[in-house]
Amino acid sequence: MxxxxxxxxxxxxxxxxxxxxxxxxxxxxxxxxxxxxxxxxxxxxxxLEDKKNILIEKVKNVIIDMIHHSEELPQENYSVFISEKMGYDYAYISGIFSEVKGITIQQFIILHKIERVKELLLYNEQTLTEIAYMMHYSSVAHLSNQFKKTTGLTPTFYKRIKRRREQNLENL
Incomplete structure (x- = not known):
């Protein structure tokens, strides 16, 4: 507005x-x-007037929408989903994205999936197994490994930190 x-x-x-x-x-x-x-x-x-930057912003919006605002992630490969949404060949989109952002689309997706996993862990409504399934990880171990590689923490330790914060607030 x-x-x-x-x-x-x-x-x-x-x-x-x-x-x-x-x-x-x-x-x-x-x-x-x-x-x-x-x-x-x-x-x-x-x-934004540079066509590359405009394309990148659209790709970022598609990814963010897909991960953070959809009820469930698409069943097809992300590359197919993004390519269809954008109307461009994935290799073209991927090349421009990497050139402009300095990371691959796959790395961008992983970062956002981990952010979404963090949100879900904080809500404490689903188990790690349910979250792994929901976020299309092949296993809880795969999710845990990617989470640790990205954040430096295990999902369990991340949840424990949240609980400690809540307990500290209650003890004030």
């Missing part, structure tokens, strides 16, 4: 607006472009 208000204030007519993408009726004048760029910075956002 804040972006829509900014666009309206500057006098930019939009045909559609989605997360990270704005389609305008007419090309922007240099003055509108500068005002939009400055206005977005005040909102803590930035204007």
């Amino acid at each position: 804040m972006v829509e208000q900014l666009l309206s204030k500057i006098g930019i007519g939009i045909s559609s607006i989605e997360l990270g993408v704005i389609d305008t009726y007419l090309p922007l004048s240099q003055k509108q472009h500068d005002e939009l760029s400055a206005g977005l910075r005040t909102l803590g956002l930035e204007l």
Whole structure:
């Protein structure tokens, strides 16, 4: 809504607006472009014009949506899922992603899966086995190994730290 208000204030007519993408009726004048760029910075956002950066942001949004906001992860390979969602060959997307972000798409996915596992561990509603199944790990051991490699902690120790914090708060 804040972006829509900014666009309206500057006098930019939009045909559609989605997360990270704005389609305008007419090309922007240099003055509108500068005002939009400055206005977005005040909102803590930035204007992405480089096609590679735009593609990367879309890929990141697809991955984040897939891991954090979906009821369940897709059954097909992530590469197929991302490629279909983006409408590009996975090798092309992967090459640009690695070039711009300095990590592979697979590493980005792992980081977000581990963040999601942390959330699930903190809610304490599922067992580690259920979480491993839900996050499409082949086994609890695989999840535990990846968790430890990423965080330096085992999932069990991570949960124990949370319990200790809660106990310390209760004892205050």
